[in-house]
Amino acid sequence: xxxxxxxxSSCDDTAAAIISNGRILSNVLSSQDVHKxxxxxxxxxxxxxxxxxxxxxxxxxxxxxxTETSKLDAIAFTKGPGLLGSLLVGSSFAKSMAFSLDIPLIxxxxxxxxxxxxxIDDPKPTYPFLCLTVSGGHTQILIVEKPNTMTxxxxxxxxxxxxxxxxxxxxxxxxxxxGPIIDKYSKKGRAIFNFPKPKISGLDFxxxxxxxxxxxxxxxxxxxxxxxxxxxxxxxxxxxxxxIVEILIDKLKVASSEYKIDExxxxxxxxxxxxLRIELNHxxxxxxxxxxxxxxxxxTDNAAMIAMSAHYxxxxxxxxxxxxxxxxxxxxxxx
Ligand code: KG4
Ligand code: ZN
Numbered sequence: 001x002x003x004x005x006x007x008x009s010s011c012d013d014t015a016a017a018i019i020s021n022g023r024i025l026s027n028v029l030s031s032q033d034v035h036k037x038x039x040x041x042x043x044x045x046x047x048x049x050x051x052x053x054x055x056x057x058x059x060x061x062x063x064x065x066x067t068e069t070s071k072l073d074a075i076a077f078t079k080g081p082g083l084l085g086s087l088l089v090g091s092s093f094a095k096s097m098a099f100s101l102d103i104p105l106i107x108x109x110x111x112x113x114x115x116x117x118x119x120i121d122d123p124k125p126t127y128p129f130l131c132l133t134v135s136g137g138h139t140q141i142l143i144v145e146k147p148n149t150m151t152x153x154x155x156x157x158x159x160x161x162x163x164x165x166x167x168x169x170x171x172x173x174x175x176x177x178x179g180p181i182i183d184k185y186s187k188k189g190r191a192i193f194n195f196p197k198p199k200i201s202g203l204d205f206x207x208x209x210x211x212x213x214x215x216x217x218x219x220x221x222x223x224x225x226x227x228x229x230x231x232x233x234x235x236x237x238x239x240x241x242x243x244i245v246e247i248l249i250d251k252l253k254v255a256s257s258e259y260k261i262d263e264x265x266x267x268x269x270x271x272x273x274x275x276l277r278i279e280l281n282h283x284x285x286x287x288x289x290x291x292x293x294x295x296x297x298x299x300t301d302n303a304a305m306i307a308m309s310a311h312y313x314x315x316x317x318x319x320x321x322x323x324x325x326x327x328x329x330x331x332x333x334x335x
Pocket of ligand 1 (some may be wrong): 134135137138159161166177270271273299300
């Protein structure tokens with residue numbers, strides 16, 4: 001039985017979790033709201049906040065799990081992708097702890113961990129399954145073959161789905177991250193505005209055309225009505241959200257038919273989107289899919305998913321050395 005402390009610090013959330021024998025004992029998250037006024041994450045501020053938060057967050061994770069450092073068998077951390085300064089805080093902290101406790105160090109790929117979040121709660125997916133990973137930096141369809149092993153079937157050619165939500169939100173004057181706000185406002189609106197869907201064949205995605213189309217649409221409407229955004233905010237949000245979700249579901253349909261896989265999962269921050277969750281279940285009923293939708297706390301960044309990915313690495317004795325580097329551009333195919 002192994003107990004692992006996992007640390008996540010890739011972007012603007014400082015998080016720590018304890019996993020024991022594949023079961024999450026604690027999962028602590030400290031979100032940074034210093035970025036709200038800037039319309040995006042400021043890397044320098046994020047690193048400073050991680051530096052402030054990491055000790056209390058780790059202490060709390062240990063306390064909630066009713067464990068102590070002497071009982072730990074390994075320390076896991078996010079190696080990438082993410083902001084370099086943020087990753088350095090988590091990786092340096094994890095390395096120092098592993099070194100001082102003389103226990104193994106496990107480096108975790110953040111994007112693989114989003115997928116491995118599906119193994120926290122039951123029912124767990126069976127391999128192979130398809131996973132749509134949709135976050136602030138990624139939009140991909142994967143085949144997941146075994147723990148921490150996946151192949152990319154399609155990716156975004158430009159913006160990620162979360163980025164599309166956030167950038168369009170910025171045009172609408174919404175705070176960062178705009179995804180959850182657009183989700184909330186959409187519930188009060190109707191999808192009455194038509195935005196174009198990209199014509200990209202195969203399983204790749206594109207969202208920059210939609211972003212530009214929304215910008216031009218808003219500029220045109222604002223010329224004749226300076227209150228257009230304020231008066232139509234809920235309907236604009238709902239129309240944008242419907243288009244993004246339609247683009248994502250359309251590609252899942254193609255991937256499922258092409259690869260003859262009916263077990264479909266979604267992961268990453270955008271998988272918290274309520275319309276995506278409803279539409280996925282709706283499509284699943286029509287097509288006989290078995291779906292895996294993570295609970296909200298495991299959609300956005302968290303350390304429990306890092307811990308779950310590390311658990312499988314521990315079983316394989318897949319450890320890292322102290323000279324392992326943080327990799328801001330780590331790909332999902334990388335170790
Ligand atoms: O996975 P994540 O927490 O961080 C990254 O690794 O990027 O994803 C963050 C992204 C942001 O773009 C945010 O706007 C989006 O996920 N997001 C949502 C929702 N909750 C978070 N987008 C749409 N609807 C939501 N409910
Ligand atoms: Zn993430």
